[in-house]
């Protein structure tokens with residue numbers, strides 16, 4: 175009799191009730207599940223006596239340890255590790271049928287070459303941090319084991335891991351996590367196994383007993399053999415005897431797998447806690463963490479922008495532990511899905527680019543915000559390694575995870591581009607591109623011939639745009655010196671001249687500013703004065719003007735897209 179048969183027999187012998195169409199089998203190597211043998215609804219009932227709750231851990235470690243503990247689950251996890259060495263355990267048929275750490279195949283235990291594929295993803299980036307928090311929890315639990323409990327002979331060697339793991343490289347860690355005997359129950363790898371068993375198989379305990387706190391979990395033999403389908407319609411309930419009842423809402427066709435529904439889980443959580451990912455997963459999301467100073471959070475909230483709450487975090491592998499609703503002290507965590515691009519994420523970026531001349535929400539803030547956000551998403555997308563060979567089940571899952579992240583990021587970027595395009599066309603008359611300047615300011619255009627720029631493309635090729643902007647802004651400032659220029663030959667908006675003057679008056683130029691801009695000034699001005707004195711030999715063209723021009727450009731423009739095109743925005747600036 176194999177381990178699954180033994181488990182089912184044990185469960186039935188102790189009161190579990192299964193409809194006759196439920197058959198358990200190995201669906202794929204190491205992956206057990208159930209199929210229906212006839213077109214009928216499925217019901218599985220598990221009596222309370224078969225369920226593992228914290229009550230069992232209390233009976234092993236004593237009530238005192240539990241009362242001392244602020245983390246009851248940690249002791250329950252230790253209980254499960256311990257139960258593997260307990261040959262007389264009532265739950266032995268269940269414990270024996272649980273998958274090994276290797277079979278769960280969480281990224282924690284992958285070999286370094288497979289972990290390398292998820293580098294740059296949220297999952298990859300947070301893996302070591304997540305592992306560290308499980309190690310902390312293990313350490314905490316070890317210290318709660320009462321004196322009277324016999325520990326393995328290697329117990330003190332096990333404890334060394336707590337102090338040494340930080341010095342382990344990926345290969346050391348891989349070896350350590352995969353080579354520890356199950357009998358050594360206090361060793362960290364066995365605690366990790368237990369953690370993953372609870373992550374991937376536990377149910378809320380209050381379903382069978384309302385006295386359990388909402389966050390307490392239980393293990394349900396037999397029902398936890400069902401695999402996950404996000405489209406499965408099932409009901410979990412309990413009758414008067416504290417039994418657990420699983421039922422499918424519809425009949426399951428003969429030969430089809432009987433699925434449970436683990437809830438709305440993204441691929442990141444599925445891969446980390448369950449060791450698999452779904453190719454098509456509507457619940458998938460990309461988490462984006464934005465670090466923002468506390469004062470800015472207050473400013474954002476004062477504007478009425480609603481930031482994500484703790485509920486939004488529960489499905490993420492990032493930032494789960496110990497978060498309070500409004501702290502955001504480690505960053506604000508946003509979730510982007512294929513169908514939902516969060517408005518508040520956009521609003522936060524708009525606030526982040528606000529400058530001291532902007533009081534309300536301006537057009538420049540909207541455009542700059544969108545561009546910064548797009549850049550952040552593009553960086554995230556570039557980090558993804560899409561070329562994972564699908565030559566093993568694990569790599570197939572990795573590929574599904576990464577492909578899905580890429581799809582979500584790409585759709586978010588498209589959404590941003592669309593919103594930007596709409597703004598650009600709606601407010602076209604408020605925007606000044608360098609190309610506009612080059613076209614409209616004929617005098618300026620001609621003066622650039624002396625620097626070797628015969629057309630606008632040459633400016634782009636030589637990456638002279640920034641310097642070009644500075645020259646033109648200073649020319650705007652000096653507008654009053656060009657009274658002899660015919661109006662139609664130049665383009666020097668008064669509003670820019672006014673802002674420049676204002677900034678020139680209000681700004682104290684530092685030595686560092688002068689040092690920064692001296693090379694640009696010295697490289698351009700003497701040559702231009704001698705070649706085009708009617709433009710560059712009149713008005714003010716000192717280093718100070720270059721400093722102010724750069725500061726002004728920064729305040730009245732935004733930088734657009736991959737080409738980093740700078741565009742000036744005409745709007746109300748409150749100087």
Ligand SMILES: C[S@@+](CC[C@H](N)C(=O)[O-])C[C@H]1O[C@@H](n2cnc3c(N)ncnc32)[C@H](O)[C@@H]1O
Nearest residue numbers: 204205206374375398399400401402448449450
């Ligand atoms: C609650 S258990 C289900 C029983 C499990 N298959 C077993 O052999 O013990 C959850 C585990 O089943 C596997 N699993 C569940 N749903 C899956 C799916 N849709 N595709 C692939 N593996 C799945 C994963 O290994 C996951 O960690």
